[in-house]
Amino acid sequence: xxxxxxxxxxxxxxxxxxxxxxxxxxxxxxxxxxxxxxxxxxxxxxxxxxxxxxxxxxxxxxxxxxxxxxxxxxxxxxxxxxxxxxxxxxxxxxxxxxxxxxxxxxxxxxxxxxxxxxxxxxxxxxxxxxxxxxxxxxxxxxxxxxxxxxxxxxxxxxx
Amino acid sequence: xxxxxxxxxxxxxxxxxxxxxxxxxxxxxxxxxxxxxxxxxxxxxxxxxxxxxxxxxxxxxxxxxxxxxxxxxxxxxxxxxxxxxxxxxxxxxxxxxxxxxxxxxxxxxxxxxxxxxxxxxxxxxxxxxxxxxxxxxxxxxxxxxxxxxxxxxxxxxxxxxxxxxxxxxxxxxxxxxxxx
Numbered sequence: 001x002x003x004x005x006x007x008x009x010x011x012x013x014x015x016x017x018x019x020x021x022x023x024x025x026x027x028x029x030x031x032x033x034x035x036x037x038x039x040x041x042x043x044x045x046x047x048x049x050x051x052x053x054x055x056x057x058x059x060x061x062x063x064x065x066x067x068x069x070x071x072x073x074x075x076x077x078x079x080x081x082x083x084x085x086x087x088x089x090x091x092x093x094x095x096x097x098x099x100x101x102x103x104x105x106x107x108x109x110x111x112x113x114x115x116x117x118x119x120x121x122x123x124x125x126x127x128x129x130x131x132x133x134x135x136x137x138x139x140x141x142x143x144x145x146x147x148x149x150x151x152x153x154x155x156x157x158x159x
Numbered sequence: 160x161x162x163x164x165x166x167x168x169x170x171x172x173x174x175x176x177x178x179x180x181x182x183x184x185x186x187x188x189x190x191x192x193x194x195x196x197x198x199x200x201x202x203x204x205x206x207x208x209x210x211x212x213x214x215x216x217x218x219x220x221x222x223x224x225x226x227x228x229x230x231x232x233x234x235x236x237x238x239x240x241x242x243x244x245x246x247x248x249x250x251x252x253x254x255x256x257x258x259x260x261x262x263x264x265x266x267x268x269x270x271x272x273x274x275x276x277x278x279x280x281x282x283x284x285x286x287x288x289x290x291x292x293x294x295x296x297x298x299x300x301x302x303x304x305x306x307x308x309x310x311x312x313x314x315x316x317x318x319x320x321x322x323x324x325x326x327x328x329x330x331x332x333x334x335x336x337x338x339x
Binding site: 025026027030037149 | 184213323
């Protein structure tokens, strides 16, 4: 076979298949560790407040993003696991592009008494409902199977 | 201490921070996210490399000739990068060669430190043009015995284990006098 010969058999050129190991481990850090350990034990969230800027961080931070001052441990407090829907979208395909049997609603939920928000699944049967501004609350996994990750929140349901 | 144009600036030798060890992870003292993404690839080899690997399965090394440059190219290529012309013919080559360059590696493919070094290098295959060959492992020799210009011979896997890969050759061993 020379360079100008036409290939008639599409299986004759070989393919070299392989996969690359690219696993990673990402520790949550000091503030994140405290936050996730709190979720593991309680049905509420933690937030931290900068006394100077009066900003309430959620998820909690160790340092204020605006004035760079340190937030001490006593400025951390418990907040309820409920909030207001800021944004939402109806998802009809999964991460691999396959069609989902049942569409899911994913929302950006502003947690009550804080300036922060969280992405979460909103459990609802009516898909064409306008959820903006609706009050929702988090439903957690049973305490014995919690792992200290965001997956411990099963979904958010309407109040 | 670091000296700039006008002044000397100090910096701490020990950076403060929260240190975690492997034990903290295995004992789950700290929370973390672990994920293994699926990173798969399929590399299309083209006519030249396909034939090269198929011939390795048959315990043969094959090259391509370029008549204009009077060159024997291995691993084969369908196009001569010297004269920009398609190469002309297939040619079978010997499974012997000469060490062109080598490296003594105390790291394994996962970058872990090892005691017995891996010997790896480039082999100029006999019958091909000078400096034409490929990279492979060396075996049946120690790090003190290896030298540039050493005659080597391929050690093949048994027929059942050969699957059309460069690792169908286990390694290259020293070629003793009288051996072909």
